[in-house]
Amino acid sequence: MSFPLICQMSIRRISQRAKDEKTRKLLSRIIRVDQAGELGADRIYAGQIAVLGNTPVGPIIQEMKEQEQEHLETFNKLIVEKRVRPTALLPLWNIAGFALGAGTALLGKEGAMACTVAVESVIGEHYNSQIRDLMEDDPEKHKELIKKLSKFRDDELHHHDTGLEHDAEKAPMYDALSQVIKVGCIGAIWLSERI
């Protein structure tokens, strides 16, 4: 009898209780980090508007900010509905997001757009992996949530493309800037999932 078969037979059957527990943990992790992400994105745009609000690019950023606000409200409702603990780092992301937005906006319109592109690409990938996890767990049960996440992912990718259209790649030190922001976002996501 082959080794894998022996291992398979010795694996104990996971009880229904444990399965429900796993789903609950997955769901709460997803909703928690998404709420934090949308708050962060909203604050980044707020920071950019504080610096670039009166320039021609202001209305575009304002429109993107309003879409992020919509996303944030959805997750705020989900937090209460699904009884999920919000991340304890919310005040930190509040300040850090605004600082990032304002900081990159001070590098000019291209800097702000580069920040947008970097953040939105990380968020787009992140939503995709969440959708995959939900599908793997139970596509029927999570149909509503998967639909919402798909729509939000499309919105974020639209923002990403808008950023590219508005000369993001002309920003000073684009590659370095983009890389640093992406790493920061991934770190923030990792932390918010756990804390």
Next chain:
Amino acid sequence: MCTSTGDRNPPQDTSSGPGGSASSQASNEGYNTQRTGQGAQYTDELNNSEDLVNEVEEEEMPEETEEEYQTKQAVLKASLPFVHQYGWTKKAIVAGAESLGMPPMVHGMFPRGGAELVFYFYEESNKELESYLKQNVKESKEKDEKIKTGPFIHDAIETRLRMIIPYIDKWPQAMAIQTLPQNAVQSWTNLSRVVDDIWFYAGDKSNDFNWYTKRVSLAAVYKSTEIYLIQDRSEDYTDTWNFLENRLEDVVSAGHLARNLQETNTVLSEGAKGFCVMTRNLLGMNNR
């Protein structure tokens, strides 16, 4: 307050017990067919994948089965009456197991010893509290009354603490067991469960940092009242319930104080800004 605490089940009923065993039977059959199908799949994967060993190891987590869980619960439940005699110890668990006709070796299922008994009691009391709160909320909805947060919370904490009273002679020992470092995480989780349930059924809708401040303050009230309770000698513990009322008032007044401070801060900063503008005007430094 971190990691797995604070995320409770969404307000749907997940039934275990009879429902659980039926579903475990169904999945048993599925498991058999799954085995032969997956056997072939695994042979292929062995030829292709290098981290098959990791995969198998991950799946072989020591998850306890439904049967084990039910057995442990039954033994712990039977052990509770022996707490008055033996305290929250392995001896009580052994006595409980023997009363059910099981061999004393069953205590090996409980590596943490007396702590397991404490946690079982705590978790059962939490479940009882949750159903009591659910009932309250349902009744209020039927009578179409709005829940008054203050009295609701007071009533909830009093109910929960009253569940300790039957074991109050040995409760100080239980509290000591809970403060041991190896038990600290579980105790923290249990306490978080209590405050989260109370706030949830009181109608808390916060989704920002207030979520934490509310629960931390309530946990402090609960803990201090629990400590007061075990040394209270008054008739029906009325002193404890007065103590609880005072602590809850403190929390409310702390909230008002925080808000007053914030308003004062705003007024003061506006005043300072105005003073600066006035100074610049006087020195002719303004651009207007």
